[in-house]
Amino acid sequence: MNKAPVIGIDLGTSFSAAAVLSNGKLETIANLEGYRTTPSFIFYNEENSNISVGTTADDQSIRCITNFFYDVKRFIGRDYNDVYVQLIKNDENYRFNLTNNGDDVVFKFKHNGKLMTKTPEEVSSEVLKYLKNSASEYLGAEVKEAVVSVPAYFCNAQKKATRKAAELAGLKVLKLITEPVAGALHYFRANPKIKGKILIYDFGGGTFDVSVIEVKGKDFNVLNVEGNSFLGGRDMDNLLIDYFKKILKNKYGQQIITPRLIRRLQKQCVLLKEKLSIHDEYWVVLENINGSEENFELSITRKQYEEIIHQLVAMSMDSVKKCLRDLNITPEDITNVMLVGGVTRTPLIRSTVAQYFGASKIKTDVNPDETVALGAAYQAALLIKQCTKKENIRVTEVTPLSLGIETRRGLMSRIIEKGSKLPLIRDRIFSTIGNDQSSITFRIYEGERSQTIYNNYLGQFTCDDLPKGKAGDVSVAVIFILDCDGILRVEVKVLSTGRKTKFSVTLQEYRLCENEIKCKVEDAEKNRHDDDVFESYVNIYSSVKRVINHIMYGLENIPSIIEKEYVKRKCSELDEYIEQTNSNSSFDEILEKFQAFHKVIKGIVDDIDVDFEEALETITDVIEEYE
The missing domain is CATH 1.20.1270 (Substrate Binding Domain Of Dnak; Chain:A; Domain 2)
Structure with missing residues (x-):
């Protein structure tokens, strides 16, 4: 086999895709079944070693609901006690068996005749393996390297888990690129004359991101990111499912709601959602609804559907407004608005965004399902210098969350502010809080609250052998050095002695855990x-x-x-x-x-x-x- 080029991968909550720059042209790679996108579905056969991905997994799902996995991206990098994990665990629309191995989330199921557990990273790796194999087949060479996209608002733990999933699939990750930046890169290659402040409205299957990117010539500077890692098209599906479940219960009683019926209902609601982007009204049929030959018609108008989902669209606009507000800019300062993610075909989304920014700024001339994978492939080509000098684009991303140290009583002292350009170096001076204190342990957090209990714990390091002295008289400078890969190096300098100590702290080692007290939605x-x-x-x-x-x-x-x-x-x-x-x-x-x-x-x-x-x-x- 010849050496394969580096590919770009969009590992999505609902759909995934791979792309490549070949002979100067960006193209989405068709999977082994000939489709340009692959549903992020995985099915493990109970009796043998077969593992199915994509549409095949979807077709197999009705055989054994507990062995059919989807929305796995929503669990990746999260702690078992995370409130979102617990919400899904207790949601009857999700039928797989979630349990824990210590603090880790694991799926428990029977495969190849044996009871086993797998982490979200291991399950996600099956989708990545499938994309890798599809690309290798198409390119005639084994694919070994990739640029993989992640939501802009993913925390360090989620990024780390995504990288691990790719490694389990046999891929070396050259870079994790944020989805909005990938989409913007693809759009820029097709429209090289664009400039100014571009807003990327990325409504995916499981996450929502908004980024403002300033384009000056060949420089791409991310100015700010906002988002919600638990807002996506799947939430629209679930609202539709709940809408029809209520109708079914009223007609047939609670006993009608079985795991198999919910799975059938899920598939039909996804279809309804897609069709209502085109039609004012649509209906589908659930056949043999009550263990008999009776059929049930699922009928809904676009107006009814928009009433069901309007709050989710409003939530996305709250993130948009906050993103602009933090930059102290207005909608008039935005020159172009790019819509990314298949959900953005929804007329209510397009009309809402157009009303806020002006219809002339909305760009819909790219395929929202494929643009992230294509942008990731373009970034891959830039990294390995596959592009011409004319395409020497420089991308500067920012930190989605602030980084800091916990001080007295759990106060967060920020060292790196949210929205800071990468890479960067920042420092802050801390003093001893006790007399003759011999060491200081620094706990690192990310987040925007002043109280660390509301932020994400990342790790800790200790500076030992401090000189004796009165409380406050011994000071140390803590230096954060954050590179483009999200790896933090820490240097601590004892100011009274000049002694410098270096630490290597990988921020991405610790899983995200948002417990209930942290997740209260407050003004x-x-x-x-x-x-x-x-x-x-x-x-x-x-x-x-x-x-x-x-x-x-x-x-x-x-x-x-x-x-x-x-x-x-x-x-x-x-x-x-x-x-x-x-x-x-x-x-x-x-x-x-x-x-x-x-x-x-x-x-x-x-x-x-x-x-x-x-x-x-x-x-x-x-x-x-x-x-």
């Missing part, structure tokens, strides 16, 4: 207020703790043993009190406690280097701000 302004109050509380807490630590560090300057023990006891009482407070505590009460503490010891600690006024000013400023 953005309320979140901001809560975070502001929390930050103010941590400032108060830190100021009080600093005073206590400084007094304790200088106790030897008090000559009287009796007075020394008295001060120590008062410090212990205040410390016990402040440790029991939180952001909901009365700031006035904290001020009263601190003033009382100051009053009884101020004459005794005159020879100790401690700044009461700074702490008092911090507390009173916060109280005045929130009066």
Whole structure:
């Protein structure tokens, strides 16, 4: 076999595709059955070793519902306790058996006569193997390398899991490209004269992304990304399924709803969704509905369908508006709007986006099902220098989420802000919080909230052998070095000694887990207020703790043993009190406690280097701000 070119792969929630740049032309690779896109379906045969993918898996699904897997991308990189995983686990529309192996999500089923478990990465790898084999067959050479697309709003854990799935399929991943950037690259190659700020509205089968990309000549600069990794066409399908299930229950009773019927209903609802993009009304038939020859007609108008899905479209526009708002730009600043993903054929989506940006800006002259795979293939060709010098495009992506360190009381101190261009280096100085502290453990998080309990934990590292000193006197500079592949290198420099220590922390090792408290959908302004109050509380807490630590560090300057023990006891009482407070505590009460503490010891600690006024000013400023 000859050496095969590098391919581009769009691993989608509902459909996947592969493409290649061959003889100067981008083309989607037909799969082994001759189709240009492959349903992301996998079926494991109960009795033998056969594994089916795509339409064949779909055809086999009715034989054993629990062995038929779809929407696997929605689980990839997620923790078993993630609220979204639990929602699907308890949804009767999903019939496969979800369980856990420690914190990991696994699918449990019988295959080849044996009971087994597989991770989402292992199941997804079957789709990638199928695309790899299809491409190898088409190109006449074994495909070994690929550029694989991921949603722009995927966190590091999800990106890592996607890369692992590709490796399990026997593919070396040259790059993970975000889906909106891939779509924009393909569009740019076909329309090289475009320029300005382009908005990519990417409504896929399982995820929604919006990106603003500024095109200047050959430079592609991603300015901002927003999205929802649990909003997609599948949610429209599920709303339709629930709509017809209610009708079926009313006519035939609850007993009519069986796993096999739900699977049949799913297939027909997908068809209805697609047909309603073309027709004002459509109907399909469920044959032999009640174990007899009776048929049931599923009939719906486009107007009824739009009433069912309008809230999902509104949610996508919320992300669009936030993306623009964060950049401080308006719809008028956008020169082109590109629609990506088969769901964007939905008339309600097109009319809503057109109404917001202006119909003339909406670009529909690319195939939304194939453009991501084609863009990934173009990126692959650029990476291996397969393109001409004229096509030397430079792509700069950004971080979808902020990265930072957890400090006192779970406060997130951001080091790399959301939307920062990659690659980059950022640093921040942190100080010891205890007297003679010998080490500091830094916990890394990603997310936008000030409280780390609402963000994603990524990993930790420890800086040891710190010099002795009073709390706050020993400082270290934490340097984050983030490369284009999402790998974080950390350097810590102890400022008083100049000693530098390097750490290698792979951000993508830790699975996403959004528990219920993290997933409360709250008003953005309320979140901001809560975070502001929390930050103010941590400032108060830190100021009080600093005073206590400084007094304790200088106790030897008090000559009287009796007075020394008295001060120590008062410090212990205040410390016990402040440790029991939180952001909901009365700031006035904290001020009263601190003033009382100051009053009884101020004459005794005159020879100790401690700044009461700074702490008092911090507390009173916060109280005045929130009066």
